[in-house]
Every structure is written in C-alpha cells, then in structure tokens.
Amino acid sequence: MKANMKEETRFAQSDGLTSSIVFLVENRKLYASKEVLALCSPVFRNMFESDFRERLADCIPLPGKCYKELVEFLLCLYPDTQKPLSDETVFPIFSLADEYQVDILLHKCEDYLLSKCNDKNTPMTALVNILICAEQYNLKKLFNAAFDRVSKIHPDDVKSVPEYVKLHEDTRKTFKKLREQALDVNLTDGNVHDVLRIAVDYNEKDLINKCENHMIQRCKKTEKPLIHGLVSMLSAADKHKLTKLKEEVLELAIKRKSHELEASPIFKNLAPETSRKVLSKRLKVFEGLYSKLCKVRCHCCRKHADYNCKICFISTTKECFDSLGMCF
Structure with a gap:
C-alpha cells in the first residue's frame, strides 16, 4: 500500500484548523477532523457526541488498527483528496468503511470491485477475494458477478488459490453442482453451439473436443447441413480456434453457391481472413473446373x-x- 510523501504526512501532524481530533494508532498520532468524520460516519458521530470517555479524551486509541490503512481510508474519504481506490487498498478500506458505516465509501468500493469482475484481465486470486468479500458483507450484486466468473474457472485451478478455502462451504458446493449440470448434457445438432459456449466458458477441454467431433460428424452425414448450419459451424470453428472442424467445414463451404454464403448474416461476421479463404478456395476450384471443361x-x-x-x-x-x- 504505497503513498507519496505528502500523503504519508497528511495526518501526521496538526494543522490547526482541521485537526480537531487525535487518534493513537500503532503508537503513532493521527490528526483528523472531527467534523468530517462525524458528518460521514454515524459511528464516529456517536463516539464524539455520547458520554464515552473518548468524547473528552485528548488522544483516542484505536487498538488493532493499521496506521497506513487508516491514512488511505481518510485520503479516500476527505473531500479535498478523494483518492481513487486501487487493488491494494480496496479491501482494507472496505473493511473500515463497513466498521464505521461510511456508506459513500461502501458504495465506492462495491462499484470498484464490480468493475474488476467485468474486467477479463482480473487475476483469479483477486476474483476469489472479491467473492469472499461479497459473502462477508452480504452484497448480492457483487456476489453474483464474482460467482459467475469464479464458477467458470477450472476446479483444479481455482482450488490452488489459498483463499479458496475461506469461501462458505455452500458456495463451494454450488460451484460443483452447477458445473456438473452445465457439463452433463447429451449433444444434439440443436444444442451443440450452446454447449460449446458453456464448455469454452468453463475451460472444459474434453467437452470442447466432444462438441467439435459432433459437428465434424454432422458434416460427414449424407444429408449435408443447410447454409445457416454450415456457416454457424464455420463461425464456431473460427471463434474458438477449432482447426479440425474448420478444415472440414471449409471443404463443404467451397461447394456451396457464393451468393448463398454471402447472403448469410453470420458469414458477414466471420473474420476477414476466414471469409477470404472460403472464396479463394472456391475460386481455385472453378479454375480447375474450367480446365476440365476445356478437355471434356x-x-x-x-x-x-x-x-x-x-x-x-x-x-x-x-x-x-x-x-x-x-x-x-
């Protein structure tokens, strides 16, 4: 948890006007504004207005607190700084915001963590910690977002995260149950694309291969796929890098009429390289066809x-x- 020199010394000494309360944290004095704290936190307001001994104390001890974490907490809270959250500070600040009932920071922390759930680059360990946080503070929206991401990580990988054991047992059981339900399915021509998407989400390689082989066998049947089905398989092969399926579908695609292929909305959404490959292969076939016609x-x-x-x-x-x- 890094802070620049100015931030580190911001609450280390009194500045007269805004240092109306002093806390003792880790044997260090932390000077703060009683008015700002009372305005943002009902806990601090109660502390200052009640008959607690802290009301008249010159220095209020806060045992068990970390000095640097409290500094970060105040830097995020104070209106003149409003320091942005970071991956390193969000969890300790969330904990302090919950303890002191600072709603504005609680919402800020939750929004930050939701954005991390939506970020595909968020590390697996961070996602597990976010889920633990959502469980701890009963944040349903955050829980659902984190659960959706974590549930799609392969069990062997997610269990390697030390914090995984801190998740509630019911949550871990639900992971297992949902995964089994998602992966235990009979493949048909009608559901294979949906199952493939699930298999990719869950990084289930065996099921991905099963879906690929199912579509390859469909290509080999006497009754060939219709244009929509053919182009859908080509799109799936393109998107999920299924090379064997792509080769099989290309052989069928080049035998269909060009205007039929190009009329398909899915064909238009293929990677430019793939659509060019289909049409160029088809052109080569026609070149060979012309040569043959000349000899017939x-x-x-x-x-x-x-x-x-x-x-x-x-x-x-x-x-x-x-x-x-x-x-x-």
Whole structure:
C-alpha cells in the first residue's frame, strides 16, 4: 500500500484548523477532523457526541488498527483528496468503511470491485477475494458477478488459490453442482453451439473436443447441413480456434453457391481472413473446373465442347460440378 510523501504526512501532524481530533494508532498520532468524520460516519458521530470517555479524551486509541490503512481510508474519504481506490487498498478500506458505516465509501468500493469482475484481465486470486468479500458483507450484486466468473474457472485451478478455502462451504458446493449440470448434457445438432459456449466458458477441454467431433460428424452425414448450419459451424470453428472442424467445414463451404454464403448474416461476421479463404478456395476450384471443361468431349457431337451449344454447355458443366460435389 504505497503513498507519496505528502500523503504519508497528511495526518501526521496538526494543522490547526482541521485537526480537531487525535487518534493513537500503532503508537503513532493521527490528526483528523472531527467534523468530517462525524458528518460521514454515524459511528464516529456517536463516539464524539455520547458520554464515552473518548468524547473528552485528548488522544483516542484505536487498538488493532493499521496506521497506513487508516491514512488511505481518510485520503479516500476527505473531500479535498478523494483518492481513487486501487487493488491494494480496496479491501482494507472496505473493511473500515463497513466498521464505521461510511456508506459513500461502501458504495465506492462495491462499484470498484464490480468493475474488476467485468474486467477479463482480473487475476483469479483477486476474483476469489472479491467473492469472499461479497459473502462477508452480504452484497448480492457483487456476489453474483464474482460467482459467475469464479464458477467458470477450472476446479483444479481455482482450488490452488489459498483463499479458496475461506469461501462458505455452500458456495463451494454450488460451484460443483452447477458445473456438473452445465457439463452433463447429451449433444444434439440443436444444442451443440450452446454447449460449446458453456464448455469454452468453463475451460472444459474434453467437452470442447466432444462438441467439435459432433459437428465434424454432422458434416460427414449424407444429408449435408443447410447454409445457416454450415456457416454457424464455420463461425464456431473460427471463434474458438477449432482447426479440425474448420478444415472440414471449409471443404463443404467451397461447394456451396457464393451468393448463398454471402447472403448469410453470420458469414458477414466471420473474420476477414476466414471469409477470404472460403472464396479463394472456391475460386481455385472453378479454375480447375474450367480446365476440365476445356478437355471434356461434347455429349451431342463427341467433339470438344462447343459452348455456343446450350446442350453442350449444360450437360458438360453439370457433369463437372457433380463430379466435384458442387451445386450447379
């Protein structure tokens, strides 16, 4: 918990006007404003207004408190500083804000931690600590946000976090139950994409492979996928880096009509490299098709195809398309 020199000395000595109360923390004096504290905290207000001995004391001891943490707490609280929270300060400040019932800081801390839950780069250890904090202070919104992130971490990984054992036993049991429910599913053509998304969220490699193999087998069936299903599989392969599936779907995609592929909204959302690959592969097939057509004998005159003749053109072209399994 780092603070610059000015911040460290901010409450180390009296400045006359705003130093109306003195606390003793870790054998060090901390000078603060009774008015600011009373305004923000009902606990401090009660302390100063009641008949407690602290009301008239020259120096009020705060046993068990950390001097640096109290300084950070006051720097965040005081209107002239309003120091931003950090990953290092948020939990101790949250604890002090809860103890002294400083609502403005409680909301500030909760919002900060919610933003960390929404940040994909937040470390696993931090997410577990946020969940523990949400449990401790019964913060439902924060609990749900942290729970959603932690529940999708592989059990072997999350259990390696030392703080994991501090989570309530019911929370850990719910993790296990939800994971089992999410992963225990019979794959069908109708649910495979939803299951794949869940498998990726939960980093469940075996289930990801199972989904990939299911879609590969679907491509190999006699009844080929419709355009929407075909492009959906190509999109899934693209998004989740499923190389085997991508190769299989590409072989089918290049045999479909270009205008049908490009008419699909999903095709338009593919990575540019993937859509270009489909169309360029299809172009190469047509180049080979043209070469083949030039060598084919005409069905009606048994000479080289005469494309001024409609019969020649239709019959020979269809024959070549059929031989490649392409739509004519």
